[in-house]
Each structure stands twice: as C-alpha cells, then as structure tokens.
Amino acid sequence: MKKKRFNFQKMLEDLLYEILPVVGFAMVACTVFILIVMRKNTNDTLIFCLFFAIADLFSGIGTLIDGFYGVIVTIYGSTVETITPFDCLTRAVNIPIFLITDYLHLLLLAAYAVDRLIQIVFPVSYGKIYPYFLNWKLFIVLCFASAGLSVPGLAYPIESRFNTSIRVMSQCRFDEVVGEEFYLRHILTIQWGPIVCIGALSLNIILYCIRQSKHKWSYNWSEQTGTTKQLFGTIFIRCFLSCISLHVPLLLIARTTEGHELISIKDHIIRVSYWIVVIIFQPLWHILILSSFQANVFSLFNRYSENTERKWQSANDPPEDGPSHFDRHGSPNPFGSWYSMTGNVTGEAGVPVGNERSVSFYYQD
Incomplete structure (x- = not known):
C-alpha cells in the first residue's frame, strides 16, 4: 500500500514538472502581451497594471x-538523492525568485x-500629487522591500550550509529549502494577504458610495467616475481570484483521502492554481473591465489595417485633376499618355477608359 502511494505521488510530481514549462511559457506570453498593450499608460493609475505584469513576468x-x-532531475538525476538546502539556492534559482515575487505581489x-483610499478621501490633493509617487520609483522601492522581506526565508539554507546533517530532496521543493517554520508563516501570509486586501477595498467602496450619494461630496472628483469603477473592478477581481486559487487547493488537500x-507537493499545487487562475487569465478580465485596455488591444491589432490610402505619387502618375491628354499641337488625343512610359495606361494600342492612372511596381534584387 505504501509503495502504491509512493508511486502515485511520484507520478503526480513528474506530471507537475512536465506541466510547469508550459505554464511558465503561458505566463511569460500573457505578461509580455499586457506590457505591450499597456506600455503607453505610464502617467496614470493604470501603471499598476504594468507593475503587476512585471511581477508576474518574473x-x-x-x-x-x-x-x-x-524535468532534468527526474530524467537525468536520482529522485531519492539528497542535497543541502544551500545547494538548492545555487541549482534552483527559482526559490529566491518565488520568495521575492510572493511578497512583491x-x-x-x-x-x-492605499492609492484608492487616498483618491477617495482626498480627491483634489490626489490629482495634484499622485504623479510624484505613482511612478517607477515606487515600483523599485517595493522591489527592494520585497527582497528585504525575503531575507528570513534564505536564512535557513544559508545557516545550514556547513551542516551536513540537514538534507533535502534533490527536486529542491520550496517548503523544504526555506524550512518548515518559515514556510508556515509564509503560506499564511500569502493566504490571508488577498483577504485583507478585499477587506480594505470593501471599505474603500463603501466610502466611495457615500461620497457619490450627494453631489456636493463628489463634485471635486479628480478622475472620471468610469475610470474609478474600472480600477476598483480590476484590483478586486485580482484579490478575489488570488483567494480562490490559494484556498480551494488547500481545502481539497486537507479534506480528501489522498490529501496526505x-x-x-502542495506548494506546487497551490502555485500552479494561482498561476493559471490569476496570471494566465489576467488579460481576459482586463479586456472585460478596462476600456483603455480594450482600446489599446484594438489599436495594436488594427495598426496596419487603417489608413491604407497611398500617400505617395509616382513620376508616371498623371495629375489627379488634370485635363484630358493633348498632343503636341494642342489638340485632344485619346491615344497614349504623356504621363505613362508605355504610352497608354491600358496598353500600347488600347484606348483610355477615363480617369486613367498608371501603376508603378518597385522591387529590389
């Protein structure tokens, strides 16, 4: 029975490692798409879409x-081999990346x-000062703060560098490398962080509804009402989907007979659920909620389908509003054209059919 369970666990883990590259490519593609579409929105609150996209890209x-x-370990290595947690930091560099991006999110x-709260409570002041703090400097500060919060997670593998008695599986599972004690605190933070965010956004929405209930409380609004609602919608959806993608797998693991x-591999299961539901599906809800994202997508895919009218004129083109062709004696001549190298736009011996235009083809050897 134990052997059967071990084989089931190993098969599922091998399947996860085969899926991860596909999920990773999908994540990179979706985030790059968002960055391309939203690259022009760097001077308003939609810059948060770029911040989240960069974090998701990492x-x-x-x-x-x-x-x-x-995949390399399962195919070419030994799955029963053990190494020190510090060795995992040099082999599986995804461990510090996951630590930093978890906190950055x-x-x-x-x-x-907080940005939405300031905008609701102090709309006039927000409209004047937000360009000074809502920029790439804020993102860099948050990245350094995330790196600082990740330091305790790296303490365990660094401290065990010369302790040969501490060994982990060669697959370098996240929870084993950072230590069970730190991982417990980490996973609780990741679980409850989005829920706290939903609570804060709910408070912001209540304040927003109160201010919008009377004209004198909202006449000095610093941004369009539609933009405010869209920004609330996109961040609320992200928080909600983050909660769903993290809590549902944990409930299934805890309440099913195969949960033990x-x-x-529960950390991988949680992460794959979050990556698919939140990051890969992110362009979809951006299209459904953000009108500017919709406009940018339309502009991106229709860049070369509009304004196709020719703006240049060939040396052989007749004047657009010129009179009929006259011969050298000044008499109208329906045959030939002084504006065509071939003598006539319809052929050497043809007859003009009216509104003639010559066509020039250019090619490069």
Whole structure:
C-alpha cells in the first residue's frame, strides 16, 4: 500500500514538472502581451497594471526555471538523492525568485488599496500629487522591500550550509529549502494577504458610495467616475481570484483521502492554481473591465489595417485633376499618355477608359 502511494505521488510530481514549462511559457506570453498593450499608460493609475505584469513576468521566468530543473532531475538525476538546502539556492534559482515575487505581489495589492483610499478621501490633493509617487520609483522601492522581506526565508539554507546533517530532496521543493517554520508563516501570509486586501477595498467602496450619494461630496472628483469603477473592478477581481486559487487547493488537500499524499507537493499545487487562475487569465478580465485596455488591444491589432490610402505619387502618375491628354499641337488625343512610359495606361494600342492612372511596381534584387 505504501509503495502504491509512493508511486502515485511520484507520478503526480513528474506530471507537475512536465506541466510547469508550459505554464511558465503561458505566463511569460500573457505578461509580455499586457506590457505591450499597456506600455503607453505610464502617467496614470493604470501603471499598476504594468507593475503587476512585471511581477508576474518574473514569476513566469521562475516557473520556467523550476519546470526545466525538475524535468532534468527526474530524467537525468536520482529522485531519492539528497542535497543541502544551500545547494538548492545555487541549482534552483527559482526559490529566491518565488520568495521575492510572493511578497512583491502582496505589497502591490496593499499599495493599490492605499492609492484608492487616498483618491477617495482626498480627491483634489490626489490629482495634484499622485504623479510624484505613482511612478517607477515606487515600483523599485517595493522591489527592494520585497527582497528585504525575503531575507528570513534564505536564512535557513544559508545557516545550514556547513551542516551536513540537514538534507533535502534533490527536486529542491520550496517548503523544504526555506524550512518548515518559515514556510508556515509564509503560506499564511500569502493566504490571508488577498483577504485583507478585499477587506480594505470593501471599505474603500463603501466610502466611495457615500461620497457619490450627494453631489456636493463628489463634485471635486479628480478622475472620471468610469475610470474609478474600472480600477476598483480590476484590483478586486485580482484579490478575489488570488483567494480562490490559494484556498480551494488547500481545502481539497486537507479534506480528501489522498490529501496526505499531496502534502509534499502542495506548494506546487497551490502555485500552479494561482498561476493559471490569476496570471494566465489576467488579460481576459482586463479586456472585460478596462476600456483603455480594450482600446489599446484594438489599436495594436488594427495598426496596419487603417489608413491604407497611398500617400505617395509616382513620376508616371498623371495629375489627379488634370485635363484630358493633348498632343503636341494642342489638340485632344485619346491615344497614349504623356504621363505613362508605355504610352497608354491600358496598353500600347488600347484606348483610355477615363480617369486613367498608371501603376508603378518597385522591387529590389
């Protein structure tokens, strides 16, 4: 029975490692698409879409590294081999990437919620000062803050560098590398962070509804009402989907008979659920909610389908509003054309059919 359970666990883990590269490529593609579409929105609150996309892009890169490393270990290595946690930091560099992006995601959610609160409570002041703090400097500060919060997670593998008695599986599972004690705190933070964000956004929505209930409380609004609603919608959906993608897998693992067999790979299950539901589907809800995203997508895919009218004129083209062709004696001549190298736009011996235009073809050897 134990052997059967072990085989089931190993098969599922091998399947996860085969899926991870595909998920990673999808994450990178979706985030790059968002960055291309939203590259012009760097001077308004929609810059948060770019911040989240960059954080998700790093998560996608970490997923690719995790997937390829897992495939290499399962195919060419020994799955029962053990190494020190510090060795995992040099082999599976996705571990620090996941640490930083986990905290960066939570800090971005908190910054977004605070930004909406300031906009509602102090709309006039917000309209004047937000360009000074809502920029790439804020994102860089949050990245350094995320790196600082990740330091305790790296303490365990660094401290165990010369302790040969501490060994982990060669697959370098996230929870084993950072240590069970830190991982417990980490996963609770990741679980409850989006829920706290939903609570803060709910408070913001209540304040917003109160201010919108009377004209004198909302006449000095610093942004369009539609934009405010769209921004609330996109951040609320992200928080909600984050909660669903994290809590549902944990409930299934805890309440199913096979749950104890999935404990060792629960971190991968949680992350794959989050990556698919939140990051890969992110362009979809952006299209459904953000009108500017819709417009940018339309502009991107229709860039070369509009304004196709020719703006240049060939040396052989007749004047657009010129009279009929006259011969050298000044008499109208329906045959030939002084504006065509061939003598006539319809052929050497043809007769003009009216509104003639010559066509020039250019090619390069």
